[in-house]
Amino acid sequence: MAPVKEHQEISIQIPKTDKPRVVIIGGGFAGLRIIKKLEKENLQVIMLDRHNYHTFQPLLYQVATAGLEPGSIAGPLRQVMEEKEDFHFRMAKVTRINHEKKTVSTPLGELSYDYLIIACGTKTNYFGNDDKFKEALPLKQLPHALNLRSHILQNFEKAVNTSDPEELKSLMNVVVVGGGPTGVEVSGALGELKNHVLPKDYPELDFRQMKIYLVEGLPHLLNGMSKTASKKANKYLKDFDVNIKLNAMVDSYDGKEVKLSTGEVLNSQTLIWAAGVKGNTIPGLPEECVKKSQYLVDEFNQVQGVKDVFAVGDVALMETRKTPKGYPMLAPVAIQQGENLAENLLRIIRGEKNLQPFRFFNKGSMATVGRNRAVVDMPNGLSFGGFAAWTTWMFVHLLYLIGFRNKLVVFNNWVWNYFTYDRGIRLIIRPFDKEEKIKQQESEQ
Amino acid sequence: MAPVKEHQEISIQIPKTDKPRVVIIGGGFAGLRIIKKLEKENLQVIMLDRHNYHTFQPLLYQVATAGLEPGSIAGPLRQVMEEKEDFHFRMAKVTRINHEKKTVSTPLGELSYDYLIIACGTKTNYFGNDDKFKEALPLKQLPHALNLRSHILQNFEKAVNTSDPEELKSLMNVVVVGGGPTGVEVSGALGELKNHVLPKDYPELDFRQMKIYLVEGLPHLLNGMSKTASKKANKYLKDFDVNIKLNAMVDSYDGKEVKLSTGEVLNSQTLIWAAGVKGNTIPGLPEECVKKSQYLVDEFNQVQGVKDVFAVGDVALMETRKTPKGYPMLAPVAIQQGENLAENLLRIIRGEKNLQPFRFFNKGSMATVGRNRAVVDMPNGLSFGGFAAWTTWMFVHLLYLIGFRNKLVVFNNWVWNYFTYDRGIRLIIRPFDKEEKIKQQESEQ
Numbered sequence: 001m002a003p004v005k006e007h008q009e010i011s012i013q014i015p016k017t018d019k020p021r022v023v024i025i026g027g028g029f030a031g032l033r034i035i036k037k038l039e040k041e042n043l044q045v046i047m048l049d050r051h052n053y054h055t056f057q058p059l060l061y062q063v064a065t066a067g068l069e070p071g072s073i074a075g076p077l078r079q080v081m082e083e084k085e086d087f088h089f090r091m092a093k094v095t096r097i098n099h100e101k102k103t104v105s106t107p108l109g110e111l112s113y114d115y116l117i118i119a120c121g122t123k124t125n126y127f128g129n130d131d132k133f134k135e136a137l138p139l140k141q142l143p144h145a146l147n148l149r150s151h152i153l154q155n156f157e158k159a160v161n162t163s164d165p166e167e168l169k170s171l172m173n174v175v176v177v178g179g180g181p182t183g184v185e186v187s188g189a190l191g192e193l194k195n196h197v198l199p200k201d202y203p204e205l206d207f208r209q210m211k212i213y214l215v216e217g218l219p220h221l222l223n224g225m226s227k228t229a230s231k232k233a234n235k236y237l238k239d240f241d242v243n244i245k246l247n248a249m250v251d252s253y254d255g256k257e258v259k260l261s262t263g264e265v266l267n268s269q270t271l272i273w274a275a276g277v278k279g280n281t282i283p284g285l286p287e288e289c290v291k292k293s294q295y296l297v298d299e300f301n302q303v304q305g306v307k308d309v310f311a312v313g314d315v316a317l318m319e320t321r322k323t324p325k326g327y328p329m330l331a332p333v334a335i336q337q338g339e340n341l342a343e344n345l346l347r348i349i350r351g352e353k354n355l356q357p358f359r360f361f362n363k364g365s366m367a368t369v370g371r372n373r374a375v376v377d378m379p380n381g382l383s384f385g386g387f388a389a390w391t392t393w394m395f396v397h398l399l400y401l402i403g404f405r406n407k408l409v410v411f412n413n414w415v416w417n418y419f420t421y422d423r424g425i426r427l428i429i430r431p432f433d434k435e436e437k438i439k440q441q442e443s444e445q
Numbered sequence: 446m447a448p449v450k451e452h453q454e455i456s457i458q459i460p461k462t463d464k465p466r467v468v469i470i471g472g473g474f475a476g477l478r479i480i481k482k483l484e485k486e487n488l489q490v491i492m493l494d495r496h497n498y499h500t501f502q503p504l505l506y507q508v509a510t511a512g513l514e515p516g517s518i519a520g521p522l523r524q525v526m527e528e529k530e531d532f533h534f535r536m537a538k539v540t541r542i543n544h545e546k547k548t549v550s551t552p553l554g555e556l557s558y559d560y561l562i563i564a565c566g567t568k569t570n571y572f573g574n575d576d577k578f579k580e581a582l583p584l585k586q587l588p589h590a591l592n593l594r595s596h597i598l599q600n601f602e603k604a605v606n607t608s609d610p611e612e613l614k615s616l617m618n619v620v621v622v623g624g625g626p627t628g629v630e631v632s633g634a635l636g637e638l639k640n641h642v643l644p645k646d647y648p649e650l651d652f653r654q655m656k657i658y659l660v661e662g663l664p665h666l667l668n669g670m671s672k673t674a675s676k677k678a679n680k681y682l683k684d685f686d687v688n689i690k691l692n693a694m695v696d697s698y699d700g701k702e703v704k705l706s707t708g709e710v711l712n713s714q715t716l717i718w719a720a721g722v723k724g725n726t727i728p729g730l731p732e733e734c735v736k737k738s739q740y741l742v743d744e745f746n747q748v749q750g751v752k753d754v755f756a757v758g759d760v761a762l763m764e765t766r767k768t769p770k771g772y773p774m775l776a777p778v779a780i781q782q783g784e785n786l787a788e789n790l791l792r793i794i795r796g797e798k799n800l801q802p803f804r805f806f807n808k809g810s811m812a813t814v815g816r817n818r819a820v821v822d823m824p825n826g827l828s829f830g831g832f833a834a835w836t837t838w839m840f841v842h843l844l845y846l847i848g849f850r851n852k853l854v855v856f857n858n859w860v861w862n863y864f865t866y867d868r869g870i871r872l873i874i875r876p877f878d879k880e881e882k883i884k885q886q887e888s889e890q
Contacts, residue, residue, distance in 0.1 A: 013606055052598060053872045069514040071870040078646040078871075088649075091602045091873070108606050142874050153497060157536045161458055161553050201523040204533075405861060405869040412857060416850060424850045425516040426523075427498045428536070429587050430875070 010109040014088050019044045020349050023104060023113035025094050025282070026120035027054045027077045029331045030313035030338035032402065034117060035080055035087070037342035043349070044086045046113075048106060050093035052077055055142055056401055058331065059410070061182060063145035064272075065189035066153075066197075066423040070142045072409045075402040094120070097284035099306050104282075115345060118295060118303070118311040119338070122277035122329060125293075134438050135255035136273040139182060148272065149425075150432035155269055157428075160204045166267065172210040173268040175258045177250050178275035179216030180223065181367040184233050186272055187214040188369035191240025196421040213266055215245045215258075217275075222375070224328055225365055228383035229375035236369035236385070250275075255434070277329065279315040291317055294326070299357035301341045310345070312337045318358065331400065332363055368393045371418060455554040459533050464489045465794050468549060468558035470539050470727070471565035472499045472522045474776045475758035475783035477847065479562060480525055480532070482787030488794070489531045491558075493551065495538035497522055500587055501846055503776065504855070506627060508590035509717075510634035511598075511642075511868040515587045517854045520847040539565070542729035544751050549727075560790060563740060563748070563756040564783070567722035567774060570738075579883045580700040581718040584627060593717065594870075595877035600714055602873075605649045611712065617655040618713040620703045622695050623720035624661030625668065626812040629678050631717060632659040633814035636685025641866040658711050660690045660703075662720075667820070669773055670810055673828040674820035681814035681830070695720075700879070722774065724760040736762055739771070744802035746786045755790070757782045763803065776845065777808055813838045816863060 019042055024031050027049040038045055056073040063070050081087040092106035097118075103110045124138040137151060138144050152174065159171040176187045190212045199207045214221075214237065220230045221237075221244070237244055249261040250271075258266040278293035289296050289303050295311035296304045297318050303309045313334030317326040327333045337358055344355045366389065368374035374389040394414060401407050417423060465488055469476050472494040483490055501518040508515050526532040537551035548557045569583040582596065583589050597619065604616040621632045635657045644652045659666075659682065665675045666682075666689070682689060694706040695716075703711040723738035734741050734748050740756035741749045742763050748754045758779030762771040772778045782803055789800045811834065813819035819834040839859060846852050862868060 013608060051873065052602065053874075069516045070874055071514045071872055074872050074874070076646065076869070076871050082645050090606065146874070157497065161535070163458060200527050201521065403869070405865075405867065408857070408861070409854075412853070416853070420850075422850065424521070424848070426521050427516055427519050428496065429498075429515055429519070429591070 012090055012092070012106065012109045012111040014044075014046060014090075014111070016112070017044050017086060019086065020114045021046065021112065022115045022117065022345065023048065023111060024117045024119060025049075025104070026118070026280075026313075026315075027051070027080070028057075028119060028121045028313060028334065030119040030334040030341075031117070032080060033335045033338035034119070034312070034342045035084075037339055038346075039084045039087070041346060044088075045084075046088045046090065046111065047077065047081065048090050048092050048094055048104070048111070049077055050091065051141075052089075052091045053142075054080070054402055056406070057140070058181075058397060059401075060139055060142070060145045061186040061189055063142065064139060064148040064152075064186065065193055066149055066426040067189065067417055068410060068413055069425055070146060072406055072413065073401070074142060075406060079403070094282050097282050097309070099285055099309055102308065114308065115348075116309045117341065117345075118282065118309065118315055119313050119334075120280045120282070120315055121334075122314045123280050124273060125276040125278035126273070127276065133250075133253055133271075133273060134441060135253050135434065136177070136271045138273050139186065140277065146430065147432045147437065148270075150428045150430060151434070152270060153426055153428050154431060156198065156202055156205070160202055168205075169209060169211075170256050170267040170269050172205065172207075173213070173266065174211075174270045174272065175213045175215060175250075175266050175268045176272045176274055177215045178273070179214055179218070179221040179244075179246075180274065183214055183216070183272075183274035184221055184237065184367050184369060186274060187212055187237055187242045188240050188373070191237070191242050192370045193423065194241055197423045197426065201426070211266075212240075212242045213245060213258075213268070214242050215248050215250055215260065217247070217249045219247050221246075222367055225367065225375065226377045226381075226383045229367070229377050229385070232375045232383075232385040233367060233369055236373040236375075239373065240370050277314070279317075281315065285309070300344050300355050301337055301358065310341055312341050323360075327360055330365070333360060336360060366393050366396065457535055457537070457551065457554045457556040459489075459491060459535075459556070461557070462489050462531060464531065465559045466491065466557070467560045467562065467790065468493065468556060469562045469564055470494075470549070471563070471725075471758075471760075472496070472525070473502075473564060473566045473758060473779065475564040475779040475786075476562070477525060478780050478783035479564070479757075479787045480529075482784055483791075484529045484532070486791060489533075490529075491533045491535065491556065492522065492526065493535050493537050493539055493549070493556070494522055495536065496586075497534075497536045498587075499525070499847055501851070502585070503626075503842060504846075505584055505587070505590045506631040506634055508587065509584055509593040509597075509631065510638055511594055511871040512634065512862055513855060513858055514870055515591060517851055517858065518846070519587060520851060524848070539727050542727050542754070544730060544754055547753070559753065560793075561754045562786065562790075563727065563754065563760055564758050564779075565725045565727070565760055566779075567759045568725050569718060570721040570723035571718070572721065578695075578698055578716075578718060579887075580698050580879065581622070581716045583718050584631065585722065591875065592877045592882065593715075595873045595875060596879070597715060598871055598873050599876060601643065601647055601650070605647060613650075614654060614656075615701050615712040615714050617650065617652075618658070618711065619656075619715045619717065620658045620660060620695075620711050620713045621717045621719055622660050623718070624659055624663070624666040624689075624691075625719065628659055628661070628717075628719035629666055629682065629812050629814060631719060632657055632682055632687045633685050633818070636682070636687050637815045638868065639686055642868045642871065646871070656711075657685075657687045658690055658703075658713070659687050660693050660695055660705065662692065662694045664692050666691075667812055670812065670820065671822045671826075671828045674812070674822050674830070677820045677828075677830040678812060678814055681818040681820075684818065685815050722759070724762075726760065730754070745789050745800050746782055746803065755786055757786050768805075772805055775810070778805060781805060811838050811841065 053074040062068040096105040155171040294317035314329040366376040374393040376389040498519040507513040541550040600616040739762035759774040819838040821834040
């Protein structure tokens, strides 16, 4: 019987029942919210994800900077499906959608659907320059965060044994590209490492020599947030010794020298790429439903021109009169679209016509820089910063973390890190080999 | 200046002072105790370790079975050296000892010593059959534990999509080789996963089909502990559905079939090797100081026939009238030898002659099987089991864990796991590729 498994057209073994089958690709914010809304309905629901866990991406940067363990911001997806009748999970990457046959292809086999929800988020966007920036380190998945943690610590281990002053600088310096929330947050966290943690670990090194650069193409940080927030973030980052380069793009990076569009050259063996993401589209759907790596959807998240296929969250582009460029790629949009889509799907299945168009309820936006320093924009237009914003940021992040265990573990870690100025997880558990990563990356493309 | 670094004979850049220089290889139990004893002395102390962290090996099996995160049982070695004058750490594997020149070689360069302490513990022992058991999974280091966690979970992800009943069994079954504390503890933890965690995650699978085997060559488990402890462990393991095969050796393993010396064949794609360890000796010392991969030492832990070189803990073989086969490879021996050696070293440096021979103070031994079930042998010959032994085991392990943060995190996890019957860290963060591991293993030899 074993040879059968090698056969290309084998199906994923989930018995088809007489219930409608909903297949969800991706266990991110949108996918999880849909599961929650559908759990008591008379449906067969199958979730596919290439990982067996949900990643709480807003805290990835804290894993990268030794503040949290990976398991604290990840939750097993099978746990989400537990005790729900006819809900199934398969760890598989969807390689193709066949909308005419109504199936998806995965390395485990094919799977048919009655309704398909594409919720597979984004991946790092090098804006067509993947080859040029292959030495850059992305920060989109847990392994990326662990690689970054190892890489930075390995560089310091090398630095203590380096006499060449240029080499030393390039080992200690870090360049972050992209002044959005991720870029701001990771720069701030690196500033905290520089000020409070690393000098105790490496008394041999002169930390005045370590420079953290944050490079942003626009004239201000945190595009999409208020001017007040942007200005405050700027000031806070300076408090943490971050050098901000505005109106500057990265032209090239050879693994040691970062060339900026302004002509400036920064020495660093660590370039963190937080400059952009693009939708994680899957081959198979007609070209006309994809625009700039996102699926064009109507106000009901239906992919345009394809029956019974929906896209939701960051991978969906909903162009409306109010949002001609679509909604921002943010967790609240994904969660609210997931909720609305689940309700509409139930209406469709019941044959009802009263579908509700998506309306975004803006709850505000925020970014943290470091201890006691964050910025919050409220939906009413008010902005505030400092300690109040920082505690708000923590509260909201704990609230949205999946699972009570993770909330507890993260909270404990934050309390510990706050009072001790410590980062207990500065461990090189799996040494990072950049050349190996570049090879792997090339094979994944 | 950069080319100089490629030169073979470059030295590790630590300025020689007029203080005696003590070089310690290995940040395990012995090494850490020595650091602690020497911290206020007028010495230059340099610790070398291939990892930047100490591993609390007694809890490795809980990382492998998704009960604890890796960072909870590891502590940064640089933190141990903090605020100690002229104490240095370098992350480097020692590749050779040159006792005539009084130097050690590492990939970072050479390092001279006045006194050398070898404390680099053990590695997995396949008893000369490394090739035969290359499909086996060791459990000696954190990456091993993470690989095992990924491997077991990946097998279950495969199992839900397998129709071949033989393949299904081999994916679900686990064989543990070696009935010492590690083997007993990992089998018990797997039994808990089987009974409480995995059936909820994989409702598609029939867990009565999953078999956990513990294979031991001797007629009893926990050799070195009392008969009472051995019998109790036997009973407890059966409570957790572990199948114990005594008087049985593993003859061969091809990745799917485990052939026992009794003629029995067990189907399993997971063979955990807990059958033995051997000293991690380093090339360079005369052959006559090494016996069965351990350094022959006198009662002062001096390596026989080599001046100013000491070996301590698992890598040392101290044959005395009372211990003709040496001391057991246990943490308490390593800790006490480290303490005694540090005191003797200070006497030697001061020119005193009153060296104290090592005397082992037996504080008892213990092993845990699972919730509420452990066995303890007291030094006075008394034995006890059950809940009292289990709480004793936890208390002692928390006590010996390095660092207050780790104690707190592990304690919280245990409380959580106990009351929820949960293992929140069942994540495949880095998928494990056995073939890749075999290749890597071969290149490391």
